[in-house]
Amino acid sequence: MKLYEFGLSGNCHKVRLMLSMLGVNYESYVVNGSIGEHKSADFLALNPFGQVPVLLDEAVVLRDSQAILLYLALKHPAAGFYPTAVSAQCAVQSWLSIASSEVSRGPGLLRLHHRFGKVIDVASAQQTTQQLLQVMNAALATQSWLVGNSVTIADLAMYPYLALAHEGQVNLVDYPAINQWLVAVEALPGFVTMTGIQLQQNKVNQ
C-alpha cells in the first residue's frame, strides 16, 4: 500500500492511525503542497479533487479519508472497526457524513484560519463547532464510543480534528465526555499522534 499524504492534515492522520492500529505496513509519500504537487497532472490522475489522502492498494485507488477508513475496515474484518449489524453500520455512516461536513465546516475550518491564515466566516464556523461539540458530548456522555461498545471507524474519522481543536482556538473544557473519549482513543494499541509519535501511555500498554 502507498499513502499520499500531508504531514499536518487531520484527514491523513485518520488513515495513519488506522494503518498503525491494524499493524499494516505501507509506503508514505508526502505530497509537496508548497509547490502545488497536489494540483499536478500526476496527482489529479489519482484524485481529480486534488486532495490528500489517497491510498493505493495494487489496482485500487481510493480518495476520501472516510472511504479509505471503510476500505481498511472491510479488508480487516477481524479487527472489528466496522460493525456487522445494519443499524450500527448506518450509525457509523451518519458520523462519517458529519466528519465530511460539520467537522470540516467547523473545527477544521477554524484550524485552517487560526493556524494557516485562511480567510473564513469565523462566526459561522464557530456556530457549527459549538453545535457539533454539544451533540458529540451528549452522545459520549452515555457511551464510551460513538457507535456500540467498541471503537469503530466513526471514532477514528472524528478524532483528529477534535484533537486539533485547540489549533482553531476551540476550547473543549466544557465538554468532559469528549475529553474522556479523546483520552480513550489515545490509549488504544497502535495509537500514533499526528507527527507519528506513540504516546508514553500507549507504549506501556504494548
Added chain:
Amino acid sequence: MKLYEFGLSGNCHKVRLMLSMLGVNYESYVVNGSIGEHKSADFLALNPFGQVPVLLDEAVVLRDSQAILLYLALKHPAAGFYPTAVSAQCAVQSWLSIASSEVSRGPGLLRLHHRFGKVIDVASAQQTTQQLLQVMNAALATQSWLVGNSVTIADLAMYPYLALAHEGQVNLVDYPAINQWLVAVEALPGFVTMTGIQLQQNKVNQ
C-alpha cells in the same frame, strides 16, 4: 416507516426517491420549518442537529440522508442499490462523502443563496461547484453511473442538488455527461420529482 421531511429539501428528495424506487410504503411527516419545529425539543430528540430528513423504522432512528440511503439499500439487498465488492462499496462511500461536503458547500449553498436568500461566500461556492462539475462530468463521460454498471445510492445521493443546480444559477450546459446522467436517473422505474410527480417518460416505462 415514518419520514420526517421538508418538501423542498434535496436531502429529503434523495430518501423519497429511494423509497419510491423500492416501492416501500411510508408515512410522511412534513416538519414545519416556518415555526422552527426542526429546533423543537421533540424533534431534537430524534436528531440533535435539528436537520431533516429523519427516518424512523420501528426502534431504529436514522439521521443523515446518506445514512438513510445506506440503511434502505442494506435492508433491500436484492434491489442492487449497494454493491457487494469492497472496492465498489468504498467508491460509493467516496461519493457519499462528496454529497455531504462538496455538494453541500457548492450547488446546495448556491441554491440556499439564490432561492432562499441565505448570505454566503458566493465566489467560494461557485469555485467548489465548478470543480465538482468537472470531476463528475469526467467520471460520467466514461461510464453511465457513478459506481459500476448500474444505479447505486451514490447516484441517488448526488442527484437532487445537481437536478436543482439551476435554482442556484448554475448552468450545466457545458457538462453533457452530467445532463445525460440526470436523464438516466429520471428514467428509472419509480422515479419521482421533488414535488412527488412521476415524469411522463417514467409513467410510460411502468
